[in-house]
Amino acid sequence: MPDETHEPRADRHGAELEEFQRAWTELINAAIHARFRGGHGPRGAEGLTLTQTLLMEAVRGMEAPSVGAVAQIVGVSSPSATRMIQQLERKGMLARRRSERDERSTVVAVTEEGERVLASLRREREHKQRRLFEAIDPSLRPLFITLLRDLREAVDEI
Numbered sequence: 001m002p003d004e005t006h007e008p009r010a011d012r013h014g015a016e017l018e019e020f021q022r023a024w025t026e027l028i029n030a031a032i033h034a035r036f037r038g039g040h041g042p043r044g045a046e047g048l049t050l051t052q053t054l055l056m057e058a059v060r061g062m063e064a065p066s067v068g069a070v071a072q073i074v075g076v077s078s079p080s081a082t083r084m085i086q087q088l089e090r091k092g093m094l095a096r097r098r099s100e101r102d103e104r105s106t107v108v109a110v111t112e113e114g115e116r117v118l119a120s121l122r123r124e125r126e127h128k129q130r131r132l133f134e135a136i137d138p139s140l141r142p143l144f145i146t147l148l149r150d151l152r153e154a155v156d157e158i
Contacts, residue, residue: 047091048117052087052088053121054074055088056093056110056117058070058074059094059108059109060110060115064100067096068081092114093111093117094114
């Protein structure tokens with residue numbers, strides 16, 4: 001006769017999955033609420049959305065990227081990337097010009113003002129990361145770092 005004190009494996013797996021889903025949702029919600037608690041709402045201190053910031057970081061990390069290449073990296077359509085780039089250009093954070101290699105293509109670059117804004121946002125993010133790191137029990141930090149890396153790899157594979 002089977003031991004009825006242990007949950008069947010499928011039930012335990014289902015319960016663990018539900019707990020993972022709850023924890024994941026709570027983490028995402030906490031991250032969203034932390035952004036609002038910072039007083040910036042859906043936009044950062046410089047009036048940038050998260051997607052605009054990601055777009056600027058993508059441009060910064062590439063050599064003379066085309067609008068299409070930036071759109072692909074950020075995961076938005078080319079028309080959406082074009083609109084965001086135009087908005088950021090009006091704010092003086094990005095500049096567009098014709099490609100020297102292919103005049104049919106437009107390339108994008110971060111301006112000095114854009115670099116200043118990105119540096120400010122990076123300092124703010126690093127400050128928050130330091131506070132989160134310090135809130136973790138020191139004995140658990142190595143495990144936490146390993147789990148974050150494992151989670152990132154798993155997300156990349158989805």
